[in-house]
Amino acid sequence: MMAEMAQEPRKEVTLRVFRGVGNDPSSHRYDTFTVPHEDGMVVLNAIHYIQSHFDSSLSARWNCKAGRCGSCSAEINEVPRLMCKTPVDKFEGEITVEPMRAFPLVRDLATDVSDNWAVGMSIPPFTPRTGLKEPWTIKQEDVERSREMRKCIECFLCQDVCHVVREHKADYIGPRWVVKAASLDMHPLDGINRSDFLKDQAGLGYCNITKCCQEICPEHIIITDDAIIPEKERVVDRHYDPLVWAYRKLRGSK
Amino acid sequence: MWSKESPVKNIPKDDSSYETITCDVLIVGAGGAGMRAAIASFDGGADTLIVCKTLLGKAHTVMAEGGIAASLGNIDPNDSWEVHFSDTIVEGQSISNWKTAYIYAKEVVDRVYELEQYGALFDRTDDGKIMQRPFGAHTYRRLCYIGDRTGLELIRTLEDQVLKRKIPFMDEVEITALFKDATGRACAALAIKNRTGELLLIQFKAIILATGGCGKVYEVTSNSYESTGDGLSLAYRAGADLMDMEMMQFHPTGMIYPAGVRGLLVTEAVRGEGGILTNVKGERFMERYDPKRKELSARDIVARSIYTEIIEGRGTANGAVYLDITKRGPEYIKKKLPSMYYQFLEFAGVDITKQKMEVAPTVHYHMGGVRADPETAGTNVPGFYAAGEVACGLHGANRLGGNSLGDILVFGRRAGIAAARFAKENSMGRAAGQDIEGEVKRILAPFDSPNGTNPFALKERIAATMWKHVGIVRNEKDLRAGLADIDVIAEDAKRVEAKGPRIYNESWVASIQVWNMVLECRAIITSALERTESRGAHTRSDYPAKDDAHWLANIITRDDGGKMVHEVVPVQKPPPEVAALIKE
Numbered sequence: 001m002m003a004e005m006a007q008e009p010r011k012e013v014t015l016r017v018f019r020g021v022g023n024d025p026s027s028h029r030y031d032t033f034t035v036p037h038e039d040g041m042v043v044l045n046a047i048h049y050i051q052s053h054f055d056s057s058l059s060a061r062w063n064c065k066a067g068r069c070g071s072c073s074a075e076i077n078e079v080p081r082l083m084c085k086t087p088v089d090k091f092e093g094e095i096t097v098e099p100m101r102a103f104p105l106v107r108d109l110a111t112d113v114s115d116n117w118a119v120g121m122s123i124p125p126f127t128p129r130t131g132l133k134e135p136w137t138i139k140q141e142d143v144e145r146s147r148e149m150r151k152c153i154e155c156f157l158c159q160d161v162c163h164v165v166r167e168h169k170a171d172y173i174g175p176r177w178v179v180k181a182a183s184l185d186m187h188p189l190d191g192i193n194r195s196d197f198l199k200d201q202a203g204l205g206y207c208n209i210t211k212c213c214q215e216i217c218p219e220h221i222i223i224t225d226d227a228i229i230p231e232k233e234r235v236v237d238r239h240y241d242p243l244v245w246a247y248r249k250l251r252g253s254k
Numbered sequence: 255m256w257s258k259e260s261p262v263k264n265i266p267k268d269d270s271s272y273e274t275i276t277c278d279v280l281i282v283g284a285g286g287a288g289m290r291a292a293i294a295s296f297d298g299g300a301d302t303l304i305v306c307k308t309l310l311g312k313a314h315t316v317m318a319e320g321g322i323a324a325s326l327g328n329i330d331p332n333d334s335w336e337v338h339f340s341d342t343i344v345e346g347q348s349i350s351n352w353k354t355a356y357i358y359a360k361e362v363v364d365r366v367y368e369l370e371q372y373g374a375l376f377d378r379t380d381d382g383k384i385m386q387r388p389f390g391a392h393t394y395r396r397l398c399y400i401g402d403r404t405g406l407e408l409i410r411t412l413e414d415q416v417l418k419r420k421i422p423f424m425d426e427v428e429i430t431a432l433f434k435d436a437t438g439r440a441c442a443a444l445a446i447k448n449r450t451g452e453l454l455l456i457q458f459k460a461i462i463l464a465t466g467g468c469g470k471v472y473e474v475t476s477n478s479y480e481s482t483g484d485g486l487s488l489a490y491r492a493g494a495d496l497m498d499m500e501m502m503q504f505h506p507t508g509m510i511y512p513a514g515v516r517g518l519l520v521t522e523a524v525r526g527e528g529g530i531l532t533n534v535k536g537e538r539f540m541e542r543y544d545p546k547r548k549e550l551s552a553r554d555i556v557a558r559s560i561y562t563e564i565i566e567g568r569g570t571a572n573g574a575v576y577l578d579i580t581k582r583g584p585e586y587i588k589k590k591l592p593s594m595y596y597q598f599l600e601f602a603g604v605d606i607t608k609q610k611m612e613v614a615p616t617v618h619y620h621m622g623g624v625r626a627d628p629e630t631a632g633t634n635v636p637g638f639y640a641a642g643e644v645a646c647g648l649h650g651a652n653r654l655g656g657n658s659l660g661d662i663l664v665f666g667r668r669a670g671i672a673a674a675r676f677a678k679e680n681s682m683g684r685a686a687g688q689d690i691e692g693e694v695k696r697i698l699a700p701f702d703s704p705n706g707t708n709p710f711a712l713k714e715r716i717a718a719t720m721w722k723h724v725g726i727v728r729n730e731k732d733l734r735a736g737l738a739d740i741d742v743i744a745e746d747a748k749r750v751e752a753k754g755p756r757i758y759n760e761s762w763v764a765s766i767q768v769w770n771m772v773l774e775c776r777a778i779i780t781s782a783l784e785r786t787e788s789r790g791a792h793t794r795s796d797y798p799a800k801d802d803a804h805w806l807a808n809i810i811t812r813d814d815g816g817k818m819v820h821e822v823v824p825v826q827k828p829p830p831e832v833a834a835l836i837k838e
């Protein structure tokens with residue numbers, strides 16, 4: 001990251017920001033703004049500066065400004081990133097900020113990500129095994145296995161970068177939702193199997209393991225290697241090797 | 255390239271039409287309090303609707319780090335709800351509602367286990383129980399946690415329960431006003447659907463306000479964008495009592511550098527895990543202010559101590575003190591405090607496993623809020639409930655770490671149960687047409703304000719004023735100067751301008767938030783002027799002593815015919831058997 005940094009301390013930052021309303025292509029354009037540089041400045045700081053000093057009609061979605069909520073997703077110099085976590089010093093020269101392309105545009109930098117909820121609702125929810133003694137006892141190492149998948153902040157940047165989601169949206173639930181299914185599957189006390197769902201409804205087979213999603217995840221979740229591939233293996237086990245599956249189920253390790 | 259069908263509609267800027275929808279229980283806010291309330295209301299058989307002004311799952315609660323305080327006694331078997339109750343009252347400097355604290359300490363244990371059964375995965379002890387970490391001013395190790403991402407897991411778990419039940423929700427919808435019917439019952443709310451720019455009237459039988467805090471009225475704050483305290487304004491304008499508005503918690507440790515992240519929280523868990531505070535001379539200064547508890551003293555004390563070190567010239571060049579956790583070693587730190595590790599590495603280029611952090615106080619939590627009944631979370635307006643940070647009663651003059659995540663679960667649930675019951679027993683009220691028309695006119699005004707003021711700039715001015723004049727240490731002169739500034743800003747806010755089309759117009763909702771913020775700031779400052787003593791988070795240099803003779807009391811703020819007035823109400827004394835539990 002540091003290698004890309006500018007040599008001289010810079011005084012200003014220039015941003016090229018996408019503008020326009022979703023249903024009106026004639027309104028689409030890029031506005032250029034130059035804002036004063038500040039130490040530790042992130043792209044979202046620059047957007048705020050534009051709003052309070054140059055153009056209050058600029059719209060962008062954000063909330064925590066701390067990389068925790070996953071609201072401020074955008075494409076910055078063509079890579080999906082969080083605006084609040086992307087230092088302007090990462091780039092030399094002009095910075096282009098655009099809305100995520102995989103989602104319908106609302107206005108300026110805000111897109112409509114609401115389709116995600118229907119997908120979320122389709123995933124079989126956490127279902128504890130029956131007959132567990134309360135309060136539950138769980139091993140810390142089992143907690144840690146699932147933890148990685150639970151770091152997801154639902155920024156949907158991985159959905160944005162995934163070519164399968166972009167091209168066959170309806171057929172594949174996308175990396176965020178495989179991570180979700182994996183987080184439930186890895187819950188040590190979860191009692192159901194999501195393999196049928198992943199194979200038949202979720203279109204997991206469409207993913208061709210390009211790993212683009214795991215490269216950009218701001219929470220450093222190893223999406224492809226730790227969620228998608230193990231889930232794909234489980235689908236294979238369940239559908240082509242019932243013995244393996246039954247054996248695992250008996251041992252309680254799913 | 256953004257050709258996919260878009261939700262956009264073209265709405266003329268002056269279009270005053272609105273769609274009307276109905277529900278039994280309307281829940282405003284989808285933080286922990288709102289979602290837990292929704293689950294309880296839905297399970298209670300009410301037709302429930304959640305609205306929130308940001309995206310579902312993004313509420314301010316996601317930022318919570320350290321944990322939920324509950325006396326499970328997994329690490330310290332001597333812990334009990336009685337001790338938790340006592341800690342809460344004592345550290346709240348005796349102005350909490352005792353009954354609220356009593357119910358809280360008893361019930362929060364169940365709420366933690368319930369959250370686990372909903373699917374949250376807490377850190378564990380060696381024997382597989384829920385792990386508990388120490389936190390400031392808690393007698394025992396009491397915070398149940400999920401690394402330093404407790405809030406994220408809490409939100410996601412409740413979100414899953416909401417989705418599982420298919421409870422209807424509408425996100426990016428901003429409530430601008432509440433209406434009452436002729437009998438004085440809350441019955442409807444007006445809203446802006448941000449993604450389309452349309453107006454919406456929601457009629458209900460009962461409403462639960464779960465809008466969170468107002469930390470964004472300060473410049474240096476750990477709070478999210480959405481924490482503009484809208485709920486306080488909504489409640490005040492609807493005739494509900496606000497209480498202890500002057501009680502704003504300053505968290506001792508926020509990031510100070512670089513400027514872009516100033517105020518970002520450094521979780522108390524860093525001190526809970528053994529972090530040491532030192533000044534620029536290398537002194538462990540907490541030994542002077544609280545020799546017994548040191549870094550794990552109450553938040554108000556640690557915040558004031560750091561403030562004093564900095565003001566008296568023992569701070570760093572950046573106006574901070576040091577916080578050092580390096581002795582724990584990289585592996586432990588990355589496991590127990592992963593978010594902190596990345597936060598410093600990515601935002602400040604500081605590796606906290608090798609380097610000290612620079613920290614200074616940051617605005618964190620509003621103890622004050624809408625006065626709520628301990629049993630039902632009801633307000634003085636029938637059919638109107640308030641839970642979570644927007645409500646007031648539990649934390650007194652100083653909130654204990656971990657007591658907020660517990661608060662939102664305990665009283666979110668209680669509000670949901672009570673509201674569902676109220677909805678069952680009552681029919682739908684009707685708002686007066688002229689009230690609705692008046693509100694529509696009010697909120698469309700920013701579109702008809704050519705060359706008006708910039709709402710984002712106004713927000714910055716409000717925040718700067720509050721930080722300068724209504725900070726950690728207050729006095730009458732500063733408070734009056736702050737009030738005068740707010741008056742000027744209020745004048746400028748009358749000409750606030752929304753620019754651009756109705757659709758996803760941040761400058762429009764920000765304009766309305768500016769009006770809310772002005773109202774809240776007035777309530778905070780005038781309450782702070784009223785309380786002529788120092789108690790907990792409220793420190794007056796002109797009244798440095800705690801004055802139990804006069805101020806074992808709450809300050810109510812309410813609207814009296816268009817004028818903001820205060821009433822000082824003595825704190826209710828607990829019955830003797832409960833009082834006996836309180837160990838100063």
Ligand SMILES: Cc1cc2nc3c(=O)[nH]c(=O)nc-3n(C[C@H](O)[C@H](O)[C@H](O)COP(=O)(O)OP(=O)(O)OC[C@H]3O[C@@H](n4cnc5c(N)ncnc54)[C@H](O)[C@@H]3O)c2cc1C
Nearest residue numbers: 283284285286287307315320321429466642643656658659
């Ligand atoms: C960085 C940080 C760390 C913290 N760590 C801890 C911790 O470890 N332990 C602990 O106990 N507490 C902690 N807290 C405090 C705690 O997180 C909050 O007090 C708590 O989450 C508040 O929850 P809530 O449900 O009341 O409100 P919020 O989570 O703030 O949610 C408010 C909701 O109301 C909605 N809303 C607001 N206004 C409107 C409107 N006008 N119209 C429609 N919707 C609206 C918002 O969109 C949002 O959905 C922390 C706070 C911060 C800032």
Ligand code: SF4
Nearest residue numbers: 162207209210211213
């Ligand atoms: S690895 Fe799979 S899910 Fe991830 S971007 Fe590639 S195709 Fe999409």
Ligand code: SF4
Nearest residue numbers: 152153155156158217
């Ligand atoms: S998996 Fe990573 S990139 Fe995808 S939504 Fe979650 S946090 Fe974002």
Ligand code: FES
Nearest residue numbers: 063065069070084
């Ligand atoms: S604003 Fe929350 S992740 Fe950027």
